[in-house]
Amino acid sequence: MSCPEFEKSGLLFISGELEKEEAKAYRMHLRECDTCLALVREYRELFAKTEGLAELSPGPEIRERVLAAGSRAAVKSAAGKDTVFSRLSRALFPAPWMWGIPAAAIVVLMLLLNPFARNSAELDDVLAWNDDFLLESAMIEADIENVKTLTATPYLEEDVYSPVPNVSTLNDEFISIRNGIEDLLQEITGF
């Protein structure tokens, strides 16, 4: 004893999951189909009974264990994300290599303030390098913009930055440049 309409729509009707129009159509069908009407009644009665079934709890030590795991994860994610400083620095310098910009600015400032370095050829070199670095930064930024526009699907900032191919070579370059500056500073200041 069944009806194809019940197989198709009966359960969703009882569960309130039919769209408005579908529910209306099935209600019309119920007026003329005794089979469906009987089945809807039977299923409803059964579902109502199941609401009385008991729920069970695990042992009390399990609650403690799960909550401890939840709090460890919360601490981890909070430490990774939520200090004012980290938020500010992420906003200003979303990619790690961008830290090179303030670093370079500080070096230049130090050199400008250093009386021994004024008018020296080395200072010109450093300033020229600083310009190159900013230029290179701007080019990488343009690359990133390209990647962003080429990516049709929604992206996360992290996803965009990681596939930029020259980040690691840039890092190496940055390290060697930094070493160069340190050498230069040593020469200029004598330390």
Added chain:
Amino acid sequence: MGMNDFQTDARLVQSYLSGKQAAFEKIYDRYERPLFSYILKLLRDRTAAEDAFQQTWMQAVKALPAYREQSRFSSWLFGIAHNCCMDHLRRETTRREDGFQADQLDRREHDGGMPDYLAEKNEELTHLARAIDQLPAEQRAVVLMRVHGEIPFKDIAEALDCSLNTVLGRMHYAVKNLRKLLKENIGEDLTHVLS
């Protein structure tokens, strides 16, 4: 759980992810009993159920930062639980080297009478609980997710990673089987009482 709870779930998850530990406790307390009931009645073994229950939460905690609100939190969580239960049943099957199948696990007899998780407050509900317990695992999963998770069929399909038609089909079979089992069980008990 209605639409309102659906929205509060999403808010609690957001609040937890922004570092508020109390929100996690609320989520846990909200789902402890429904989720454990689902797992225990699916696995039918308390030790195994407690394992799978903890595993479910560990995986949920790990996966929460990636949880997206387009799926209902309850069906997301029950989906994880279901996978943990299936892993457990698979391990159980391979552990028994005598070719015992998961399907046969369904029909294994409970030794020493009725297990405690089938105890209900009256005879009618006890019959119902026992009948559900006798359903094949895939039908039992749908019924229990509906009963204890209060999850709509469309979301059950998502949680079980199958089509809506499959879920509806299993539910129809489950009801047919329950009808038969309830008749049998009650008949059995009546003859027992009469003899």
